[in-house]
Amino acid sequence: MSAPTDPFFEPYDRDDIAYGDVPSAPLAAFLEQVDCGGRALDLGAGAGRDTLALARAGFHVTAVDLSPRGAERIRQRAETAGVGGRVETCVANVCEHEIPQGVFDAICATTVLDHIPADDARMVWKRMTAGLREGGVMYVEVHSTEDPGSDRRPGSESDAPKSETADAVINYFAPNQLARWAVEEESALRILRYEERLEWDYTHGPEHLHGKAVLLAVKAGAHPAWYGQPAAFPRKFQREA
DSSP states (O other), X not given: OOOTTOXXXXXXXXXXXXXXXXXXXXXXXXXXXXXXXXXXXXXXXXXXXXXXXXXXXXXXXXXXXXXXXXXXXXXXXXXXXXXXXXXXXXXXXTTTOOOOTTOEEEEEEESOTTSSOHHHHHHHHHHHHHXXXXXEEEEEEEEBTTSTXXXXXXXXXXXXXXXXXXXXXXXXXXXXXXXXXXXXXXXXXXXXEEEEEEEEEOSSSXXXXXXXXXXXXXXXXXXXXXOTTTTOSOOSOOOOO
């Protein structure tokens, strides 16, 4: 039975958790290539697919989400994965969550800036960039106007199936919008990877199409050992586990 105060109770309560348990691919590639540690913030953490990846990489992670059930599942999964001591959950609206300045070595926001009004998304973005430490990494993923759920073209003209949760996305990002935010001087970021793409989703509900904009960036002046995703011509050696 669903909890009336938690709109995301059902997708996070099921055994086969919605959105899966595989971390976002560009973030996973970065964590595999670059020695990591310190403090991380996962905004809109859901049931923890990126939270757990960050914790396994050595970060102490604060996972923020509106869903109490999602937070509970994150704690359960972190304990099962042996990283419970590195994960803290916070049930909160990301618009109201304070982000201290210059504290975090990694900040992740996977499909959260698109679930809040545009003005709030801009405010949260500024808090995120201010919260990143020197050398820190930021990963952001949003739905774009290519998504069939968008009321703007080209998504609005698509006849592809849309997500059954499309109504939860209220702020579809226009082409290059996320990239423009990232290159603003006040953001103080250096882009490692930016992509706008279509992707099929089978992790919840009937199959459907998404339009996505994906950003992987580091604090300006940082030059980590990043070889791309997938890695292009890395040095031929095996990193120790």
